[in-house]
Amino acid sequence: MARINENYRKLHAGYLFPEIGRRVAAVAEANPEAKIIRLGIGDVTLPLAPAVVDALRAAADEMGTADGFRGYGPDSGGYDFLLDAIREHDYASRGIEIARDEIFVSDGSKQDSGNFQEIFDTSCRVAVTDPVYPVYVDTNVMAGRTGAMQESGHYAGMLYLPATEANGFTPDPPSEPVDLVYLCSPNNPTGAVADRDNLERWVAYAREHDAVLVFDAAYDAFISDPALPRSIFEIPGARECAVEMRSFSKRAGFTGLRCAYSVVPAEASGRDASGGRVPLRQLWARRHATKFNAVPYPIQRAAEAVYSPGGRKQTGEQVAYYLENARVLREGLGEAGFTLFGGVHAPYIWMRTPTGMGSWECFDRLLGEAHVVGTPGAGFGPAGEGYIRISAFNSRENVAEAVTRIRGAFGA
Numbered sequence: 001m002a003r004i005n006e007n008y009r010k011l012h013a014g015y016l017f018p019e020i021g022r023r024v025a026a027v028a029e030a031n032p033e034a035k036i037i038r039l040g041i042g043d044v045t046l047p048l049a050p051a052v053v054d055a056l057r058a059a060a061d062e063m064g065t066a067d068g069f070r071g072y073g074p075d076s077g078g079y080d081f082l083l084d085a086i087r088e089h090d091y092a093s094r095g096i097e098i099a100r101d102e103i104f105v106s107d108g109s110k111q112d113s114g115n116f117q118e119i120f121d122t123s124c125r126v127a128v129t130d131p132v133y134p135v136y137v138d139t140n141v142m143a144g145r146t147g148a149m150q151e152s153g154h155y156a157g158m159l160y161l162p163a164t165e166a167n168g169f170t171p172d173p174p175s176e177p178v179d180l181v182y183l184c185s186p187n188n189p190t191g192a193v194a195d196r197d198n199l200e201r202w203v204a205y206a207r208e209h210d211a212v213l214v215f216d217a218a219y220d221a222f223i224s225d226p227a228l229p230r231s232i233f234e235i236p237g238a239r240e241c242a243v244e245m246r247s248f249s250k251r252a253g254f255t256g257l258r259c260a261y262s263v264v265p266a267e268a269s270g271r272d273a274s275g276g277r278v279p280l281r282q283l284w285a286r287r288h289a290t291k292f293n294a295v296p297y298p299i300q301r302a303a304e305a306v307y308s309p310g311g312r313k314q315t316g317e318q319v320a321y322y323l324e325n326a327r328v329l330r331e332g333l334g335e336a337g338f339t340l341f342g343g344v345h346a347p348y349i350w351m352r353t354p355t356g357m358g359s360w361e362c363f364d365r366l367l368g369e370a371h372v373v374g375t376p377g378a379g380f381g382p383a384g385e386g387y388i389r390i391s392a393f394n395s396r397e398n399v400a401e402a403v404t405r406i407r408g409a410f411g412a
């Protein structure tokens, strides 16, 4: 008898975005004439930068030659040319030294942030923010690290840290110890960004309690203030207690190409049953080599091209375009009296629903009346109730049109 993993049955609903997709499909079917504007899932809309396309083409040509053909990639996932570009441009440029063998190239930060928990015991206590990117929670539920979903909307055994207007959506460490903490900055879904002081408190907490910080920096390219930290490793002491995920998806339009990486520093460790220290890098490398066969060579060449002078300029313009969309949303909706957060160092606007409306109700009103898709805040956790997330990933024209339609749907 093939018994199933019962933990999957604890998951209280389908994954958020397919559920939204179903509702959007139903409205689209009932209103075939409607021009639906999708500001829901954070998927990029601009075409690939020319430098990226050129690199893809050149690598494809190379693969078609006897000398240039390549089969399986390196065990760590990353070719040296990409590892060195990452080290130089993402880290050395901000005074951070990262070694090649601390970088693991993969096909996405969703996968990396979801898979990282595998190298820890199921007894580990996990802390997440609320609201939270659902992947951190669901993968720990699947692994059996929680009990059932409670009436509060929280899984038993997991510690939720409310991210609220009062704390600027960047909660401080709790007073009790936990083993694993997921942090995301710039934040999905609230668009908030953690400042240096906040991250220093988290690093101090992790060191005090021997905890590990899983720092998801998939949106770092959207930080427009150079004084704000883009990496957890800008904080002294983080190498002993943190791992970091970065992605080419949002910064360079790779949601369809797939390339990301995790940094696991040599000093970061967990404990074995007898209390001995075990380097996390060793376990993650073992997992990576067993379960993954590297991102294809042409995609890694395309990722390398993101760091070329042309690639930096072109992808920088793409990020600036989305940030300008976010400004249009913030200003247009703000002038109409909506209360908004985020969207300055992130492609997401976190909007309070009008008149205390529930977030799924607000989602349905926006979809049904304005034909605009957002993401209900409650889908990211109970503390997201009363908010809706609006993504800036779309054309300027659609974003401006969405502002008009959202105002119309609420008579604002």
Ligand code: MLT
Pocket (backbone or CB within 6 Å): 040, 041, 042, 043, 110, 188
């Ligand atoms: C989102 O909309 O939250 C993101 O697209 C999810 C992701 O990047 O996986």
